[in-house]
Structure formats: C-alpha cells, structure tokens
Amino acid sequence: MIDQNELYEEVYEARKLSYSPYSKFKVGAVIKLKNGKYIKGANIENSSYPLSMCAERCAIYSAYAQGYTIDDFEAFAIIGDTQNPISPCGACRQVMSELLPRDINIYLFNLKHEVKIITIDELLPYAFDGEDL
Numbered sequence: 511m512i513d514q515n516e517l518y519e520e521v522y523e524a525r526k527l528s529y530s531p532y533s534k535f536k537v538g539a540v541i542k543l544k545n546g547k548y549i550k551g552a553n554i555e556n557s558s559y560p561l562s563m564c565a566e567r568c569a570i571y572s573a574y575a576q577g578y579t580i581d582d583f584e585a586f587a588i589i590g591d592t593q594n595p596i597s598p599c600g601a602c603r604q605v606m607s608e609l610l611p612r613d614i615n616i617y618l619f620n621l622k623h624e625v626k627i628i629t630i631d632e633l634l635p636y637a638f639d640g641e642d643l
C-alpha cells in the first residue's frame with residue numbers, strides 16, 4: 511500500500527542530497543522497498559559534465575549495490591522543480607526498463623506536489639531488451 515504523502519516526503523528529502531553546482535537543477539529519486547524502507551538517489555554532477563549521474567540511476571544502482579533486486583521494489587518516485595511533474599531522461603528510461611519491475615508504478619512529482627503516475631511501458635514503449643542480444 512502506497513502512502514503518497516510519505517512517498518513525496520521521502521523523495522523531497524532525497525532531492526536535498528543533490529550535488530548540482532553546474533546545472534543548479536536538483537533532482538531526487540527514491541525506490542520504496544516492499545519491506546517499507548526507502549532507497550534514496552539524487553543527481554550528482556561533475557566538472558567533467560558528461561560524468562554526471564541522474565537521480566534515477568543513482569537510486570536504482572544504490573539499491574542493487576545494497577543487495578536489493580527487482581522483486582524487492584514496490585514503487586519508484588522522482589521529483590524536480592518543473593512546471594509539470596518531472597519527466598525522466600531517455601538514458602534513465604532504458605535503465606528503469608531493465609532494473610525495475612515491469613508493473614511498478616512510477617510517481618513523477620514536482621515541487622507543487624503535482625503527481626503523474628505512469629508505467630515503464632508508457633515511458634519507453636518498444637524498449638531495447640537484453641533478450642535481443
């Protein structure tokens with residue numbers, strides 16, 4: 511059962527971890543685990559710009575690096591200071607399509623507390639799939 515206010519609070523807190531001195535655009539992401547825990551991620555930039563990492567991948571890789579896998583994930587949320595609920599970049603969509611469960615609900619927030627709930631298939635239809643290798 512997802513408590514949307516709790517999810518918002520967690521992802522809002524995650525955004526505060528952003529290291530984004532170059533773009534000054536802070537993004538937060540969280541995975542809610544089935545055990546009730548949250549794994550936070552934030553965008554982490556670098557003076558060598560392309561080395562920067564998006565919040566979404568930061569949260570997903572952090573979860574895996576802590577030993578959690580796809581069956582442990584209950585919900586995913588992202589937040590940014592955007593006019594409409596934030597939309598993840600293409601690279602993150604590809605990673606999300608492989609490392610998050612197919613049926614997971616993805617909560618896209620902005621700081622106005624607006625939310626759009628979406629699925630991986632809606633974000634990235636006809637995704638490249640490791641099965642094709």
Ligand code: THU
Binds near residue numbers: 533554564598
């Ligand atoms: N960013 C994310 O963290 N997630 C997104 O979905 C879009 C963009 C970050 C990357 C960079 O640090 C900053 O936002 C501006 O592009």
